[in-house]
Amino acid sequence: MSLGTGLALMGAALAAGFAAIGTSIGNGLVISKVMESMARQPELSGQLRTTMFIGVGLIEAVPIIAVVVSFLIIAQG
Template sequence: MATGMGLALFGAALAAGFAAIGTSIGNGLVISKVMESMARQPELSGQLRTTMFIGVGLIEAVPIIAVVVSFLIIAK
């Protein structure tokens, strides 16, 4: 039974770790493209910034869900 718990902890750590890596890559891509767009069309910077914050907020939901799933795996 101890092996099963070890594997559960390993799976939980993998889920949270990969979610964090994916989120950081996604945030970096979104922010870099928004900065590029603002440089090309400065008159749209307010609208682009608002859209960026919505997108980053949605991307940030992924690791939160992954941590919840990790807790569920550990509690099982």
């Protein structure tokens, strides 16, 4: 394995790892704020829950894209 291939594999692994870390932090922040909002205004809990699921779904798209890009980097290496 050449140095360039090794660095490409390392970069792919780091990209997927950092995307997972960032996503978990983002999901935690979103869910904590939604829970706080539900505690303040329980009558809006249905709307808040729906909006939360949409937001979490969009946040979860980031690591999926990062893993796909990582697989593409690995396939080229």
